Amino acid sequence: MATLQNRKPKGITGMAVFDKSVSPKVAYPIDTPGTAELDPGIEEVLSETRSDLGEIVIESAIIDAQRPIISATMPGLTPTALALRLGKKLKNNASATSAVEKRIRLTATNNNYAGASSGQEGFGMSADQTTSYAWVLSGLGIPTALTRVAHASFDETVTNDSFSQGANGAYKFSDNLIGSDVLFQFPQSSLSILEIGEASLDDLEVNITVVMRDLKIFRLEIPSCSIDLGGSGPIPLGAGEISLQFRVTYDGSTCTPINYKYIDQVRAC
Incomplete structure (x- = not known):
């Protein structure tokens, strides 16, 4: 049986980024992030009423919008990370x-x-x-x-x-x-x-794999997103970390912009 302790994240084991604008899609390999965060970007609409005491109270709340942002920090500037940060495709x-x-x-x-x-x-x-x-x-x-x-x-x-x-x-x-x-x-x-070319790199798929303490897998699957060019921060031209922000978009392929999956299999070495 699972315990709450075992079902906590141990660490990120991979982040896969794909350019979906071509078929078949092309992988843009990047370093495993040292840190990654999700801002769900949920906006609610509150329905209010008055209580028997005449006070305004919240009667209900519904989700009106989702504008998620995925933030990840990588340990160094690679060609693929730079291309993603600039939103431009690599080319020979x-x-x-x-x-x-x-x-x-x-x-x-x-x-x-x-x-x-x-x-x-x-x-x-x-x-x-x-x-x-x-x-x-x-x-x-x-x-x-x-x-x-x-x-x-x-x-x-x-x-x-x-x-x-x-x-x-x-x-x-x-x-x-x-x-x-x-x-x-x-x-x-x-x-x-x-070199970094002129063609835009703005139709992406991102998947993040997390290993739990019991070595089972937690996956965030984002079918559609683009780089948040204004929010990704400075680019280190020497040693240093690079931060990327992905703006999650909705392409109609799923009901929600992000799929969260706990997989009942352990990571094999």
């Missing part, structure tokens, strides 16, 4: 343009870089691009552009205040810049990347 771009940008403090050992290997940032970059730039801080702290020189002929021991950009992101900086902070920007084209 097989011929994208980007740039390698770095700020480095030049030393006698890092002012000359031979270039990236396959799979590393900068691999495949063409040499001597006209839109490759580098800057250094002057003695007064003013950013000053460096002169770009052809990579193959550049002798960093001779020409001052100069740099070169070679194939696969290789570079050389003149020896007189050693000890200085420099910033460079080298463009790179024909990249195969994953």
Whole structure:
């Protein structure tokens, strides 16, 4: 027999999000939330009357509206979590343009870089691009552009205040810049990347699975929802948690916007 103690939640074991705008639907895997909450968003209409003492009292109450919100906090920013937070679909771009940008403090050992290997940032970059730039801080702290020189002929021991950009992101900086902070920007084209596209990601299905203390399953099944773009909070661009809010909508597939299911089976490991 079940006890109240055993039927309490132990923890969330999964949150599944699907894009329903395509057939078959597409999963947007996200980390298991550290926390998740449901605001049922129930609004009631109260019917009032007067008691025998002439006081206004509540005679009855009925549910007039349900506007539920699901809030979840994930431990980090993944591509799928960012796409959901922005309400935009992920897409592949097989011929994208980007740039390698770095700020480095030049030393006698890092002012000359031979270039990236396959799979590393900068691999495949063409040499001597006209839109490759580098800057250094002057003695007064003013950013000053460096002169770009052809990579193959550049002798960093001779020409001052100069740099070169070679194939696969290789570079050389003149020896007189050693000890200085420099910033460079080298463009790179024909990249195969994953990016946030323009298509809206606003027709979602969300299911949350909770394991009880007796290892039986509690499920919240939300057939239709969208991201609450204004209520989901800031986006961490480094380490940090990301919060998502899902606005539950009604698509007519069920009588209520959320299905709550206690399943008489235990979670197997």
